Structure formats: C-alpha cells, structure tokens
Amino acid sequence: MNLSDLEIAKASKMRPIQEIAAKLGISEEDIRPYGKYVAKLPLKLIDESKMKGKKLILVTAITPTTAGEGKTTASIGLTEGLNKIGINAAVVIREPSLGPVFGMKGGAAGGGYAQVLPMEYINLHFTGDFAAIEKAHNLLAALLDNHIHSQKNTLNIDPRKITWKRVMDMNERALRDIVIGLGGPAQGVVRESGFDITAASEVMAALCLSKDLMDLKEKLGNIIVGYTFQDEPVRAHQLKANGAMTALMKHAIMPNLVQTIEGNPAIIHGGPFANIAQGSNSIIATKMGLSLADYVVTEAGFASDLGGEKFLDLKCQYGGLKPDAVVLVATIRALKSHAGIASANLKEPNPKAVADGLPNLEKHIENIRHFMLVPIVAINKFSTDSEDEITVVTDCCKKLGVEVAVCEAWEKGGEGAIELAKAVKQAVNTGKSHFTPLYDFNWPIEQKIETIARKIYGAAEVEYSVKAKQQIKLFNKIGLDKLPVCIAKTQYSLSDDPLLINRPSGFTVKIREFDIAAGAGFIIPIAGTIMRMPGLPSKPAAENIDIDADGNISGLF
Ligand SMILES: Nc1ncnc2c1ncn2[C@@H]1O[C@H](COP(=O)(O)OP(=O)(O)O)[C@@H](O)[C@H]1O
Ligand SMILES: O=COP(=O)(O)O
Numbered sequence: 001m002n003l004s005d006l007e008i009a010k011a012s013k014m015r016p017i018q019e020i021a022a023k024l025g026i027s028e029e030d031i032r033p034y035g036k037y038v039a040k041l042p043l044k045l046i047d048e049s050k051m052k053g054k055k056l057i058l059v060t061a062i063t064p065t066t067a068g069e070g071k072t073t074a075s076i077g078l079t080e081g082l083n084k085i086g087i088n089a090a091v092v093i094r095e096p097s098l099g100p101v102f103g104m105k106g107g108a109a110g111g112g113y114a115q116v117l118p119m120e121y122i123n124l125h126f127t128g129d130f131a132a133i134e135k136a137h138n139l140l141a142a143l144l145d146n147h148i149h150s151q152k153n154t155l156n157i158d159p160r161k162i163t164w165k166r167v168m169d170m171n172e173r174a175l176r177d178i179v180i181g182l183g184g185p186a187q188g189v190v191r192e193s194g195f196d197i198t199a200a201s202e203v204m205a206a207l208c209l210s211k212d213l214m215d216l217k218e219k220l221g222n223i224i225v226g227y228t229f230q231d232e233p234v235r236a237h238q239l240k241a242n243g244a245m246t247a248l249m250k251h252a253i254m255p256n257l258v259q260t261i262e263g264n265p266a267i268i269h270g271g272p273f274a275n276i277a278q279g280s281n282s283i284i285a286t287k288m289g290l291s292l293a294d295y296v297v298t299e300a301g302f303a304s305d306l307g308g309e310k311f312l313d314l315k316c317q318y319g320g321l322k323p324d325a326v327v328l329v330a331t332i333r334a335l336k337s338h339a340g341i342a343s344a345n346l347k348e349p350n351p352k353a354v355a356d357g358l359p360n361l362e363k364h365i366e367n368i369r370h371f372m373l374v375p376i377v378a379i380n381k382f383s384t385d386s387e388d389e390i391t392v393v394t395d396c397c398k399k400l401g402v403e404v405a406v407c408e409a410w411e412k413g414g415e416g417a418i419e420l421a422k423a424v425k426q427a428v429n430t431g432k433s434h435f436t437p438l439y440d441f442n443w444p445i446e447q448k449i450e451t452i453a454r455k456i457y458g459a460a461e462v463e464y465s466v467k468a469k470q471q472i473k474l475f476n477k478i479g480l481d482k483l484p485v486c487i488a489k490t491q492y493s494l495s496d497d498p499l500l501i502n503r504p505s506g507f508t509v510k511i512r513e514f515d516i517a518a519g520a521g522f523i524i525p526i527a528g529t530i531m532r533m534p535g536l537p538s539k540p541a542a543e544n545i546d547i548d549a550d551g552n553i554s555g556l557f
C-alpha cells in the first residue's frame with residue numbers, strides 16, 4: 001500500500017453524521033451537529049439501565065517503540081470487524097493532542113484502512129474541547145495570581161507553595177519552568193511557575209472522570225492550587241473559580257460522535273496521556289457507548305503498565321465499569337526492539353530476536369491476568385513481518401493458553417480484523433473474566449504504589465525522595481491518602497528507566513515527588529525523570545505538514 005493515512009482518509013466517502021447517529025438509535029433532534037460529519041451527543045443519551053449485558057473490551061499493548069504499536073488502529077479495526085460479523089459495535093477513543101501531532105508520534109485517529117474520520121479535523125482543533133480545557137485551567141491560574149496581587153491575598157496563600165501551573169497543548173520544554181510577575185509591582189507577584197501539556201491538566205482528568213456537568217463543577221472546585229503559610233490546602237472554590245471554569249466546559253462535557261472509514265460509530269472524548277496522566281477517554285463517553293451499542297471497544301494509552309492499569313484501577317472503579325475482555329496489541333517490531341534490535345533494523349526479518357523479546361509480551365499477559373481478566377493477543381501485522389516471526393508469537397501464546405489473532409486491519413480494514421473479532425466475541429461470552437482491581441482506594445499510599453510497582457512493573461522495591469516522603473505526610477494529614485494513585489513514568493520500559501527494555505527485574509522504582517489531582521480524585525507519584533511537559537524532537541512532524549491555496553493539508557499522519 002502506498003497511500004498515506006491522510007490520502008486514505010481523504011479518499012474515503014463519509015456519511016452524514018445523522019446516518020451514523022441513526023445506527024446508534026439516536027434521532028436527528030438529539031444530536032448537536034458540528035458540520036456534516038461530526039456531532040456532540042447530549043448526556044441524556046446515557047442510560048445505565050441499557051448498559052446491562054453490553055460488552056466492554058479494553059485494548060492495551062506491550063511496551064511500545066516511539067511510534068506506538070497500533071492500539072488506536074486495532075481498536076478501530078476491531079470495531080469494523082465486529083460490525084462485519086453482525087455485532088453492533090462502537091469504538092470509544094481519546095482525542096489526539098497537538099503535542100504528538102506536531103512532535104514525534106503523529107495523530108491518534110488510527111492508521112491505514114482503520115481510521116476515524118474526518119481525520120484532519122479530529123487531529124487538529126476538532127470541536128474545541130482541548131481549547132476549553134486549556135482556558136478553564138488557565139483561568140484558574142489567572143484568578144489565583146490575581147488574588148495574590150489585587151485581593152491582598154486574604155486566603156494567606158504562600159506564593160512559594162503554589163502547585164497550580166498553566167497548560168498548553170504543545171510540546172514546549174522552554175515553558176516547563178518559568179518566572180512570572182516580572183517588570184515591577186504593577187505586574188503581579190514575582191514567583192516561579194511553569195506549563196504542563198494540556199493532556200496532563202487536572203481539568204482534563206476531571207472531565208474524564210465526571211458523570212455530569214454538576215459533578216464536573218464540584219471536582220473543579222476541589223482542585224488544590226497550593227497551600228497557605230500554615231500548610232493548609234487552598235482550593236479553587238475559595239477563589240470562586242469553578243463556576244466560570246465549568247461554564248467554559250458547557251459543550252466540552254458532551255462527547256463527540258464521528259465515524260470509521262466503514263461508517264461505524266466512533267465516540268471521541270477527552271485526551272489524557274497515559275504516561276503522565278490517567279490515559280483513558282471519559283467515563284461519560286464510555287457509558288454513552290455502552291448505552292447505545294452492544295459492544296464498546298475502547299483504548300487506554302501506551303501499555304498494560306500505564307494506560308491499562310490506570311483504566312482498570314482508576315477509571316473502572318470510579319465509573320463502576322467491568323471490562324469483559326482485554327485485547328493486548330503486540331507487534332513484531334516492538335518485540336524485536338525488546339531484544340535490543342536498533343530501530344533502523346526492525347524491518348529486517350529476525351525470528352530469533354522476536355523470540356528474545358517475548359518476555360515483555362509474557363509480562364503484559366501476566367498483568368492482565370492479575371486483574372482476573374481474559375487476555376487476547378492481537379498481532380498487529382506490518383507489511384514487513386514474516387510468517388516465521390508471526391509463528392514465534394502465536395506459538396508462545398498457545399503455550400501460555402492465550403487466545404491470539406493476527407490483525408490486518410491497517411491494510412484491509414474490517415476484513416482484516418474478522419479473526420480478532422471472532423476471538424473477542426468468544427472471549428466476552430465465556431464468562432471467564434471476573435474483573436478485580438489491583439488495590440482498594442483505602443489502602444495506605446505506599447501500599448497502593450508498591451502493589452502496582454511489584455505486581456505490574458515487576459519491581460523489587462520502591463524508593464521515595466525526601467520531598468516525596470514529606471508530601472506523603474502532608475497528604476495523610478489533609479486526608480488525600482484515600483485517593484487512588486496515577487503513577488507518572490516512562491512508557492518505554494516496565495520500569496521507570498527508559499533504558500531497561502524487555503522484562504527487567506530486581507529494579508527499584510524511584511518516586512521523586514508527587515503532583516496531586518485532588519479535584520479529579522487521584523494523587524500522582526512521579527517516577528524517574530518523566531516530565532509533564534514533553535519537548536519537541538530534533539525533527540518535529542510539524543516540519544512536514546503544509547497546506548495549499550485550496551486548503552488541502554499534507555503531511556499529517
Ligand atoms: N499494521 C500497521 N502497519 C503500518 N503502520 C501501522 C500499523 N498499525 C499502526 N500503524 C501506524 O503506527 C502509528 C501508531 O499507531 P496507533 O494506532 O496510533 O498506536 P497507539 O494507539 O498504540 O499509539 C500510526 O502512525 C499508525 O498509522
Ligand atoms: O497516552 C498515550 O496513548 P497512545 O499509546 O495511544 O499513544
């Protein structure tokens with residue numbers, strides 16, 4: 001195949017969004033169109049009574065290369081395949097961030113003949129949800145600094161203990177750590193601050209974990225922006241910020257309906273990354289999908305140790321969701337990378353390297369079983385994969401008693417995912433999945449972290465910096481210790497060291513500090529050197545993106 005993702009997307013004939021809505025039994029009056037091919041869906045379409053008996057399938061992956069191993073592509077392909085075998089399935093995915101779009105990974109609308117459309121609209125500004133999240137986040141920052149400057153700091157906030165930063169949906173390392181208020185007394189109070197990427201915003205997390213607009217307003221009001229001189233937490237509602245913040249989110253709270261290349265329904269909502277945030281689309285969108293379709297295929301970022309674990313322990317517990325099966329995407333190229341093969345040589349057939357990389361796959365299979373769930377391995381086939389290499393993986397799965405299917409949806413669309421769809425249909429109806437979260441929110445903070453680190457990462461122990469230990473004491477004092485944890489760490493290793501590939505053991509996870517999302521409802525242990533504002537690579541994808549006089553965009557992928 002020599003067409004690019006964008007060329008395939010442009011060549012695909014889209015159906016009016018009303019037709020896609022009708023597939024989900026939604027009337028024209030009930031949708032809010034954004035042009036001909038996109039619509040927002042009102043929350044009244046969520047009906048928990050209709051969710052009974054519906055099937056929820058999580059798509060996760062093995063530890064990825066920098067390009068990603070095809071979870072979003074396979075999720076869309078599987079949805080096409082399920083519809084081809086007569087199952088009314090919808091895919092529910094996250095909205096792409098401009099960070100990767102202009103950075104290294106590119107967009108997040110799938111690939112090849114397994115894409116959601118309109119791809120360029122989805123990958124760029126879409127319906128403005130990210131913009132609303134950014135504005136709400138930065139409004140709180142502005143009100144906070146204004147309180148200190150213009151309102152005599154009656155809340156007694158210690159400017160050195162402000163934790164609330166600003167956000168921007170761009171990979172901007174230059175804004176990670178900044179000094180604000182320079183230029184004299186009229187410019188506010190001089191203090192250190194910084195930017196995180198919007199995908200890491202607590203407003204994003206609150207949106208993804210809320211059940212409706214008033215729940216979102218309460219979550220936003222509970223955001224801790226910093227501490228007083230007496231170490232008391234200061235929350236957004238004390239700045240009277242959450243009403244206006246929620247007003248900005250009035251439309252963003254509604255999920256977005258689009259379509260796949262084959263005209264099946266796709267719901268897109270929220271876009272947190274899974275290495276620095278909780279990595280799953282919203283509870284609202286997932287419940288809407290389960291209210292309207294019989295099967296919902298949904299993805300969580302990066303591998304089972306990041307998006308997978310956070311989807312299961314955090315989102316499912318908060319949302320009362322129970323997955324019926326987990327698809328574990330594996331690629332020949334990623335397995336070879338775990339054998340130490342350089343990225344330049346990953347296309348060369350090398351069955352032995354595939355075999356040497358299998359321990360990483362085995363660990364991710366074990367991780368899914370830790371949640372008492374049934375894994376199905378989906379080999380996302382690339383054109384360069386050899387039959388011998390694929391046989392290495394299928395033999396390994398058979399030895400472990402794990403269902404495995406080759407997924408060719410990137411090349412063939414739904415036709416290429418029928419084998420996977422049949423395996424999923426069988427798995428969700430065996431009743432062998434008895435979803436059990438890894439930990440109870442009420443456990444002590446250290447026990448929650450150490451359970452994940454040992455069981456899911458394979459760590460020998462967890463170490464805490466002096467700062468992290470002080471923060472745990474503070475969290476225990478102010479009652480944040482009963483919140484779940486959302487560990488920020490590298491996506492390139494099961495450990496917190498990106499250089500430890502394959503299945504590392506005997507390592508120590510080092511928690512350097514914590515961020516908190518007291519409003520959204522979790523604490524964020526930050527492991528290793530991970531940053532919550534990524535930087536652009538030396539060859540940004542943005543340099544290859546262009547537009548002509550007729551508005552034709554090129555280079556987006
Ligand atoms: N089978 C495949 N062959 C070629 N390219 C693929 C294949 N599957 C995915 N891709 C490409 O790899 C990149 C990552 O895919 P994506 O589905 O976004 O992965 P993830 O969601 O796991 O990050 C995308 O550019 C996509 O088009
Ligand atoms: O948060 C990361 O998501 P992907 O793995 O889909 O890129």
Ligand SMILES: [Mg+2]
Pocket residue numbers: 068071072073108299
């Ligand atoms: Mg993805």
